[in-house]
Amino acid sequence: MIDSDTRSRVLQLYPMLQELPAAELALASLMLIPAGTVMFDEDQPCQGFPLLLSGSLRVIKSSANGRELQLYRVMPGESCILTSSCLLGDTRYQARGIVEESLEMVMLPATVFHSLLRTCDAFRRYVFQLFTERLTDMMELVTAVAFQKLDQRLAGLLAGKPSPLLATHQTIADELGSAREMISRLLKGFAEQGWVRLGREQITVTDLAALKKFATF
């Protein structure tokens, strides 16, 4: 199902799959998934282990009153640890996965995932590594939400993204788990400090150092 070009792209991003017999990888197929697609949602079972070739996936939790919070983002070369978690524990998703930029991905069937884990040391290390990183991310997120003020978190977000950042205030609010008006007001404040320059759907960082300093204070 997979052509040799795709196969080599997969192996480039996921070198730990070298050991996987070509036949098994061939069983998978390349999928193209448009932005906005809900890949999975809470309480759904999970089918396989996704290998992202391009695009990105937002993993979020949403609250009863319509607000949402981004838990983490999955990029090419990574994989959704929540999926691994589901596969390993045979449980269900505890969050929602939404395609941010349209995806090219190959879905590794659950059976292949399990046999890889059993036989391939490199793959195992890769999965452990993913778990480790995500757990770290989540711990940082918890402390940020619990202890940091919104302005600090916003500054941190801006400092950690390429500038100029193309996004609406609502998008940013969703990432931080807040409300659009708050973001607008805070951004205005940052602009008055000379830290950013604002445009429609565009935020340009003009004083990265100040933002970083403010974020970690």
Added chain:
Amino acid sequence: MIDSDTRSRVLQLYPMLQELPAAELALASLMLIPAGTVMFDEDQPCQGFPLLLSGSLRVIKSSANGRELQLYRVMPGESCILTSSCLLGDTRYQARGIVEESLEMVMLPATVFHSLLRTCDAFRRYVFQLFTERLTDMMELVTAVAFQKLDQRLAGLLAGKPSPLLATHQTIADELGSAREMISRLLKGFAEQGWVRLGREQITVTDLAALKKFATF
């Protein structure tokens, strides 16, 4: 270093270690650690994989202004996933571990941990399982902190603990990442609703159903 009685207690709580050659386990030693001990702290490296035989460990994050938040609790039969994470990623602790009830534990050296992961399927599954559970916990914690009001979280905490609960309001505040006065006030409210009865360092749940309902609303 370990007597056969201890060895059998370890194997009872950690059956996945059956395959471990007796010689390797014998290298470890039984440690007794009093309540209040700081087992590890942020930015410290980590030595081994702890096997808890009795007692409990609180894993917390603390903020600049003196508040703290409990991430999770480690009980006998479990292990501190943060430790695994450190061992696997060769990174440092990102939180603080404080002994709650005094510990009996056996420390598995890092080398043994790694060889077990490589060779023992049952142990691997155990570690993956731990990761999965903690990740789930952390995701729930994040959403709770981000979206739930303090009164709901407090109700949930009370509903999830044995009654009567012996703890000071400060202890509870630390677990929830809040302030003591808030807990006192909210508890008073719960008492007025007839959901709990309050005593010094003691909270007795009198209407579990109401608490649960309120927590999940």
Added chain:
DNA sequence: TTCCTTATGTGAGGTTTATCACAGACGGCA
């Protein structure tokens, strides 16, 4: 008992964030 430490109760006041209700601004499109 008396003293002392720790735990709890409580009011006042402030900060932070959310919510509501619009107004204005921008950009694409007919």
Added chain:
DNA sequence: TGCCGTCTGTGATAAACCTCACATAAGGAA
């Protein structure tokens, strides 16, 4: 050009939470 949908700005208000400052209470130790 004019229209329309989306994005942004802004004030008013309220909710939730925190902080400070004490007062009171409960239990243990001398």
